[in-house]
Every structure is written in C-alpha cells, then in structure tokens.
Amino acid sequence: MPSPRISPRAANGVSRRRAITILGATAGGLTLGGGALLLGGSRELKPVEWSGLALGSPARIVLYDEDPAHARGLLARVADDIHFFEDQFSLHRSGSAISRLNRTGRLDSPDQAFVQLLDESVRVSALSGGAFDPTVQPIWDVMAESFRTAGTPPPPPSLDRIRTLVDWRGVDASARAIRFVRSGMAMTLNGIAQGFITDRVADRLRQGGLQHVLVELGETRALGEHPEGRPWRIGIPDPGGEALVETLPLSDEAIATSGGYGTRFDAKGEWHHIFDPATARSAHRHRSVSVIAGTATEADALATAFAVMPEPAAAEVAAGLPNVRARVVDNTGVARPLGA
Numbered sequence: 001m002p003s004p005r006i007s008p009r010a011a012n013g014v015s016r017r018r019a020i021t022i023l024g025a026t027a028g029g030l031t032l033g034g035g036a037l038l039l040g041g042s043r044e045l046k047p048v049e050w051s052g053l054a055l056g057s058p059a060r061i062v063l064y065d066e067d068p069a070h071a072r073g074l075l076a077r078v079a080d081d082i083h084f085f086e087d088q089f090s091l092h093r094s095g096s097a098i099s100r101l102n103r104t105g106r107l108d109s110p111d112q113a114f115v116q117l118l119d120e121s122v123r124v125s126a127l128s129g130g131a132f133d134p135t136v137q138p139i140w141d142v143m144a145e146s147f148r149t150a151g152t153p154p155p156p157p158s159l160d161r162i163r164t165l166v167d168w169r170g171v172d173a174s175a176r177a178i179r180f181v182r183s184g185m186a187m188t189l190n191g192i193a194q195g196f197i198t199d200r201v202a203d204r205l206r207q208g209g210l211q212h213v214l215v216e217l218g219e220t221r222a223l224g225e226h227p228e229g230r231p232w233r234i235g236i237p238d239p240g241g242e243a244l245v246e247t248l249p250l251s252d253e254a255i256a257t258s259g260g261y262g263t264r265f266d267a268k269g270e271w272h273h274i275f276d277p278a279t280a281r282s283a284h285r286h287r288s289v290s291v292i293a294g295t296a297t298e299a300d301a302l303a304t305a306f307a308v309m310p311e312p313a314a315a316e317v318a319a320g321l322p323n324v325r326a327r328v329v330d331n332t333g334v335a336r337p338l339g340a
Contacts (some may be wrong), residue, residue, distance in 0.1 A: 045212065045227050050075045054082050055090055055194055057218040063205065064212040064227045074208040078201050082217070085200065088114050089193040091137075102137065102186040106179040117189060117196050117297075118173050124192070124301040125168040127317060132305035133168045133277040137186035140273070145264045163280040194218030195256055195300025200298070214250075219296040221254035236327070236335065239287040245335040246327075253323070254296035258303040259288030276308050283308045287329040289338070294323045302326070306338065315339025 040094075045064040048071045052059050061078065065071040088097045088111055097114055101107040107114070124132045146154040170181045180186075189196075191198050198217040205213050206223055213223035214232050222232045231249035239261040240246045248255065256275045260272035260282060276283045295301040298321075306314040306326055315338050318326045326338035 048072065048075070050078070051078065052082070054197055054217040055086060055190065056092060056122060057194065059199070059217045061205075061216070062214045063210055065210055070208070071210065073203055074210070078204060081102065081201060082197060085113065085193070085197045088163070089117070089189050089197075091188060091190070097188060098189060101178060101180075105185065106177060107195055108177045110173075110175070110177070110178050113196075113200075114178070115173060115175060117193060118171070118178065120196070120297055121146045121189065121192055121301065122168060122171075122173075123304075124305060128302075128305035129313070130168060131308040131314075132191065132301050134187050134189055134191070135166050135168055135180075135185055136275045136277055137188040138165045138184065139277075139280050140163045140188065141186065143265060143271065143275075147271070153265070153271050159230040159280040161316060163277075166277045166280065170279075177288060190302035191258075192297060192301040195254070195296035195298070198254065198296035200221075215296075217296075219254060219256040219300050220250070221296040222250045222252060225251045236288070236290055237331070239329055240333065245329055245333070248290075248292070248327075250292070252296055253292055254299045255290060255292045256296060256299035257288055257290040259286075259308045259329070260284065260307070261287065272309050274304070284331070285309075285311065287331060288334065289314075289326060289328050290322065291318075291326045291339055293321075298324070311339060 001008045004175065019165040045066055046068050047062065047064050048068050050061045059082070061069055061075065086093060086096065090096045091099060093099060097107055097110060119333040121134045125134070139162055142158060146152060165182060165184050169187055171187070172179050172181055194217055198215050198219045201217060202215045202221045202223055211224045212227040215221045215223050220234060226232050231251040233247050234250050234255055235244040235247045236257060239259050258274060260269060260274045270282065272282045274283045275281070286307060289303050291299045291303040291306065293302065302318070302324065306318070314326070318338060319323050327335060328338050329335050
C-alpha cells in the first residue's frame with residue numbers, strides 16, 4: 001500500500017487498498033497483449049488492457065475481444081466517463097460537484113448520477129443503522145488537520161463536537177437540489193463512488209458487446225468468466241504485508257475490500273480512515289472486510305459498513321441480502337467468513 005497522503009480534502013478512500021487481482025502487472029496506458037485465445041472454430045479473442053487513475057486510485061481494465069479496434073474505441077469512451085465522474089465525486093477537484101456542495105452546503109440542479117449515488121448511499125446507511133454514513137467528512141477534516149499541525153489526534157471534546165455534524169439523515173436531496181440541513185456538514189462518497197464508477201464502466205463495456213472483462217477502479221467487477229472458461233481469481237492482501245491471505249473466484253459479480261491499513265494517520269495505525277460515525281473514532285473490529293455482491297456499488301458500501309458494525313449485526317445484514325457474502329481478516333490475521 002502506498003504511503004498515505006494526508007490532506008484536508010482527501011476524504012477516506014484516496015490511498016485505500018481494496019482487492020488485487022492475480023493477472024500479472026500492466027505497464028500503463030492502453031496495451032494489446034500477445035496472448036490471443038482460440039475459442040471454437042476460428043474465433044480468436046485478443047487481450048487488451050488499460051491502466052490509469054480513478055478518484056486518485058490505480059485503475060485497470062483487462063478485456064478480451066475479437067476486434068481490438070472496437071475494444072480500444074470503447075475504452076476511450078470509458079476514459080471520458082471516468083473523467084466525468086471525477087468531476088462529480090472527487091474531493092481533490094475544487095470545482096467538482098461534491099466540493100461545491102461541501103463549500104456552500106447546497107448543490108443546485110445536481111447531475112442524475114449524483115442523485116442516484118446519494119440515493120444508494122442513503123439505502124445502505126439505513127440498512128446498516130448508520131454505520132455507513134457519507135457525512136463523515138468533517139471527521140476527516142478535523143483528524144487530518146490535527147495530525148498535520150500537532151502530530152496527534154484531536155482532543156475528545158473536539159471529536160465529540162464534530163460528531164454532531166455527522167448524520168446521513170441531515171441531507172435533503174432531490175432532482176432540484178442537494179443541501180445540508182445544518183451548517184458545517186460535509187460529505188464524502190469515497191466509500192461508495194469507486195464502486196459506482198466501476199459499475200458504470202462495466203455496464204458500458206457490456207453494452208458494447210464485451211463478455212470477458214475485469215474492471216478494477218478501486219473496486220473490482222467481473223463481466224463473465226475469464227475466456228479460458230474459469231472464474232477470474234482475486235487475491236485478498238494481507239493487511240500487515242505484501243502477501244495474500246487468500247484468493248477468491250469471481251464471475252459476473254464484484255468484490256470490495258475495506259481496511260484501516262489503507263490510510264493511517266499515525267505509525268501504529270490506531271487512527272485511520274475507517275471512522276465509526278457514532279463515536280468519530282477509528283474502527284478496529286477487523287483488519288479488513290471483503291464483500292462480494294452483484295454490483296461493485298453495493299460491495300463497496302457494505303465493505304465500509306461491515307468494517308464498522310458489530311460482527312453479528314453485519315452478518316445478519318449480509319444474510320438478508322441476495323447474492324451477498326462477506327469475509328474478514330480478523331485481528332489475529334485469520335481469514336474467515338463474516339460471522340463464523
């Protein structure tokens with residue numbers, strides 16, 4: 001995991017490591033691999049890879065298609081999509097929609113994608129009893145500033161005061177405007193936006209006729225299987241090192257992994273970016289939580305929520321959702337199913 005870049009505007013996911021795939025490295029940019037695959041008769045699928053950044057995180061797309069020129073055309077449109085969504089959700093862009101909302105407390109005529117993502121955020125917030133809360137940005141701002149200036153966490157009274165600004169129910173959203181009901185509130189969608197962008201990109205590629213695709217934009221989503229007729233293999237990293245604790249198969253579904261090791265404010269990792277909205281402190285229930293779901297949006301948000309929730313409550317939520325399963329790396333370093 002790269003060293004954290006602590007910034008008052010960074011929110012909670014810029015350097016956050018999620019799942020990594022077992023596919024070998026890419027050199028960057030758009031490349032055409034040499035390992036073409038013959039699939040029955042004269043069908044020849046050729047690999048095409050793209051790499052770049054999405055919301056500040058390394059991004060990669062691996063796909064197989066009979067027509068590389070067609071695939072490259074789709075990937076060019078995907079790159080435009082990513083730039084568009086960064087203009088909506090990136091806290092690093094002062095002119096983005098979310099940055100303007102946080103500055104003024106109101107966003108008029110929001111883009112439909114922003115409203116859709118906020119609706120999904122509210123759904124998961126309610127489902128998790130507020131463990132997932134997009135209004136935790138004030139905690140990040142106070143935490144980052146305190147460590148930047150003093151090298152220590154904010155004093156408890158300061159955290160207690162800022163906690164009163166964190167409430168997902170304090171966002172009034174409609175197609176006409178999004179506004180905060182209390183002055184001083186702010187929002188981050190980094191706990192769900194990477195999944196949302198991943199899904200939008202995957203949907204565009206599917207609509208373009210592609211059937212064998214792995215999209216990694218901070219979260220990972222697979223379209224179909226690997227063209228060799230097997231699931232894609234996804235590695236879950238050891239939060240304490242560079243090794244993998246396990247690998248998981250992925251076919252026509254998505255995976256997201258959340259862990260406090262992604263962005264640490266202090267050397268010991270006692271203070272990190274996974275905040276419990278109820279306490280304004282960092283959560284330490286597990287080393288990491290991985291969620292597999294039908295969409296990367298849902299997997300992303302649930303991984304964040306389950307990292308904060310008591311494990312029995314998180315397991316109950318997961319059991320009540322179709323096609324959702326979760327695994328944790330617990331505080332002893334053991335990988336196991338959530339709730340086991």
